[in-house]
Amino acid sequence: MKPDFALVPIEARRPSLFDRLFPVKRDLAIKSIFGVWGVYFFFAVSRILYGTPSNADALIVQRILMTSICITLTWFLYRLLVAVRGSGMRAAIFMLILPTMIFAIYIAVLDQIVVNDEVALFDFTYLLDPSDFASFDWPYIWDDAFTRYFILASWGALYLALSHSQDVQRMMVHSRQLERVNRESELRALRYQLNPHFVFNALNSVSSLIIDRENRQAEKLVDDLADYMRAVLTGGAQDMIAVEQEIAQQVRYLEIERMRFPDRLRYSVDIDPAANGWNIPALIIQPLIENAVKYGVSGTDQPVNIIISAQTEGDRLRISVANDGRVKRPVNRTDDRTTGTGTGLANIEDRLKAFYGENASLLLANNMDGMATATIILPDPSLIFQDIG
Structure with a gap:
């Protein structure tokens, strides 16, 4: 035919x-x-x-x-x-x-x-x-x-x-x-490498609320989780984000976690108005917030305070996440399961190096108030790697 x-x-x-x-x-x-x-x-x-x-x-x-x-x-x-x-x-x-x-x-x-x-x-x-x-x-x-x-x-x-x-x-x-292209792919891979275990925990919380017939709270938790995931996924094309947007997104994450730990999770935010004009890598502090919840709040029956702060110091921006407890810097990146500071912190360090070279740093310390503090120090945005030509 x-x-x-x-x-x-x-x-x-x-x-x-x-x-x-x-x-x-x-x-x-x-x-x-x-x-x-x-x-x-x-x-x-x-x-x-x-x-x-x-x-x-x-x-x-x-x-x-x-x-x-x-x-x-x-x-x-x-x-x-x-x-x-x-x-x-x-x-x-x-x-x-x-x-x-x-x-x-x-x-x-x-x-x-x-x-x-x-x-x-x-x-x-x-x-x-x-x-x-x-x-x-x-x-x-x-x-x-x-x-x-x-x-x-x-x-x-x-x-x-x-x-x-x-x-x-x-x-x-x-x-x-x-x-x-390789750097963009690397940054995208590093950003998507962030541990989404809180999604499973949030879904378990939704299941528990439904079983307990707390339908209104379950609905709110689902809406908050959907809003957070939408912001994370749709914002994936953005390499940089304003400080207030980044912290607002992490506050949304903390609100989701507080549904799981209503009596144990407390948080506060302190942003210097001068810091609002800075752009920072998207989701750069998410691993710090996640570690504070996972190994601070989940690891104790006592109330735990989480403090998020952002201040400018001359031509640099200092963003800190502090929580009650002590921190021990791992010897290598494979210690994440035991110390909670391996993969997440390595992710931050890799992304900072990809964006700023050696001009940015991540510091871990135990302060005098008995809090474990992780601090990201960022240079002026003009020091971000630019393509030539």
Whole structure:
């Protein structure tokens, strides 16, 4: 059974004339070739006009002819360099020696033929006459050939250098793009690495409230949990967030946890008004709040106070989370299950390094009031890593 439709091949775009003539780095090749010989033509014509010969027009036409020949042979040299690209520097150097030398001698001989005939304007019939090579001024030809060789070889070296520079710049741009993508992926992975165990605890609390027929509280807990998760997930595209938004989000989290520990969890917030204008990495203090609840409130039957504070100190921002109890810094990151300060703190340190390099820090301490304190010190937002270019 034949299909009721036919596959029509998409016609490939035919390359233009310039694409065929200059298949590699067209703009660079055209600009450099015409630039070099354009300068040569300018000086040649300037010398003719300065001498004011009687047949200046014919000489200028001859210079146009020779310049066109030079441009054509330079294009051939360009195609030779294109043909050996990827074959190593030795092949390119060979092209700049032997073929270039032949081109230079050929140009010098043609130039001698053209210059020796002082003809009328646009009269090129002499080019068809046989040449008497014995009558040529060969010392002048060799001197002119050396000059032409120097120009051709200089152009070839300039083209290779600029071509290599473009390749390096392109690789640097590509590398920066990869670095930016990798850093964004790393930050996103670190942010999503945050332990969501409180979701399971909150769902267990909802189940308990339903069993106890506390439907209003269960409904409120579900709404609060949904709002918090929506803020976390929809805010995933934001790398930075305002201080007040970050702390408001963590307060919402504490309200959810207080449904589980209504008699044991107490918290307070102290934000310096000057700190509200700062932007900080999203969810950067979430592991600190989570540890304070998990290992402060859950680990005792006594009421536990959690204090969140944010103050500016000169050109730095200090954000602290303190809770009743003592803290012991783990020896390595695998100690999270025993001390509660491994993976969460490692997550913060990795994200701070990704954002600020060595300009930010995380400090753990036991203060004089018997509270375990975790402090994040952030520099001025201008010190956040920026992409170059």
